[in-house]
Amino acid sequence: MQDHSSKALQRARKLRSTMSLPEVLLWNRLRGNPMGVKFRKQHPLGDYVIDFFRASKRIAVEIDGIAHDRGNRPMRDSSRDAWLRRQGVEVLRIPAAEVLRDVAAVADAVVRYCADPPPPSAAGAAATSPRGGGFLGVTG
Template sequence: MRKGDHNYALARTQRKAPSLPEGLLWRELRGKAGGVKFRRQHPVGRYVLDFYCAAAKCGFEIDGIVHEMRDRPMRDAARDEFLTQQGIQVDRIPARAVLDDPVGVAEGMVRMCRAIIEGER
């Protein structure tokens, strides 16, 4: 995709107005958290990942209650399948977990990515 495409504009907009859980988590991950670099609102194909670690090829989705409603579970499953086909491991984190312990969630994300990166070396 080119920078002018829809998903890049959507990602840019979402970075400017994050949800509360995403904002709290980004405060912990910004820069190089524990030596691991994360991107937020990273476009991949027709999707935008909430957080992405390129070194580990790992994406993180912060899921609120809406992800349990109507056809959303099926849409999320199709999205995860597409991302897996792109070689990206996806981890879904409940928004409530981030609200309850953003530091702990961030530390878990760093540990997971570091384990993947070190496993490849």
């Protein structure tokens, strides 16, 4: 059974070739299965496309640029996150500025959080980060 719409699949294919700079920088760190953690980029799920997806743990990693703070985007993101949670997907939101500031630290935190099982320090990093879940922005 297909877990995504054909529209989402088409959008994912297009987004894979037009990723933002923060997405490209982070993908370059995540693409080689660091610590044995496999990520998919621009993964379709339902009617949505997830920036990075850890399928075996059902964790979505979203990179949020400033557009996510404007207009109806916060409400759309909230609805999207709620739908993903109902599908059993945890959502990590990371501000694009954090990726640009220190991509290595962000990649390390994401990989540790998504590892099997996550190291104890990963949970602490998420709980103590400044953006209601730290730069990992856990919403799931």
